[in-house]
Amino acid sequence: QRGYRLTDAGKIMVNELPGIYEEFNRLESLMGGVEQDISGNLRITTLVEFSPLLNPAIMKLRTDYPKLRIQLLSTEEVIPLASGAVHVSLRAGPEPLDPDLIARKIMSIDMSCYAADSYVAAHGLPLSPAEFNQHEWVMLSADKHRIANVKELSKLIDVEQVVYQSNHFLDIEAAVISGMGIGLMTNTVADNTAGVQKIDIETMINW
Structure with missing residues (x-):
């Protein structure tokens, strides 16, 4: 009879394959059981501003793994x-x-400069970078300069024009809303805040 014949290695594979397949199924079942049995303390660190945003995801995680x-x-x-x-x-x-860390980008945080209506009524708005130092600014402190937008903006503002600093985004947003000066706000927060005006800074500098 003409056709293909199994080599010795092929015969071994055919004989052993059912057992290998069963072992993989058993291993998959065991691993699934382990995943469902995840328990213990999971310690997460984040910024103060992000904490409330995590609650829906944490609730979903605990629904899937109630022993966490x-x-x-x-x-x-x-x-x-x-x-x-x-x-x-x-x-x-x-x-x-650090090559030992596994990093994933979760989302982009869009920010821009805003001023309260009360500030605009008293001082107007800068129309170009040349006018930035004619205004009062509320700025994030130096430890936040690792964030690209914060770093770029800080290069353009004289220290004498920075009337308020904080290391918390929430403080800066509150200072802007109060009319203390121009400062960074996330677009999401600003869109849900009455009485603030956006400065079209994206067209003025390399944002």
Whole structure:
């Protein structure tokens, strides 16, 4: 009879394949059981401003893994994952360069400069970078200059024109809303805040 014949290696494969397939199925079943049995403390660190945004995701995580207990540490301090103090870190800024870390971009945070209606009524708005230092600014402190937009803007503002600084985004947003000066707000927050005006800074500088 003409056709193909199995080699010795092929005969071994045919004989062993059913057993290998069964072992893979058994292993898959065991791994699935392990995943469903995940338990213990999961320590997450993030910025204060991000904490409320995590609750829906945390609720979904606990629905899938009810034996998990979540410990959330909201802080401006960057806690090294290598220290073991936390398991997951959610931060704003450039991707970390440490090859031992697994980093994923979750979302983009769009920011721009805003001023309260009361500030605009008293001082107007800058129409070009040349007019920036004719205005009062509320700025994030130096430890936030790792964020590209914050860094670029800080280069253009004389220190004498910075009337208020904080290391918290929430403080800056509150200062802008109060009319203290021009400052950065996330577009999402600004869109839901009455009485603030956007400065078209994207057309003025390399944002």
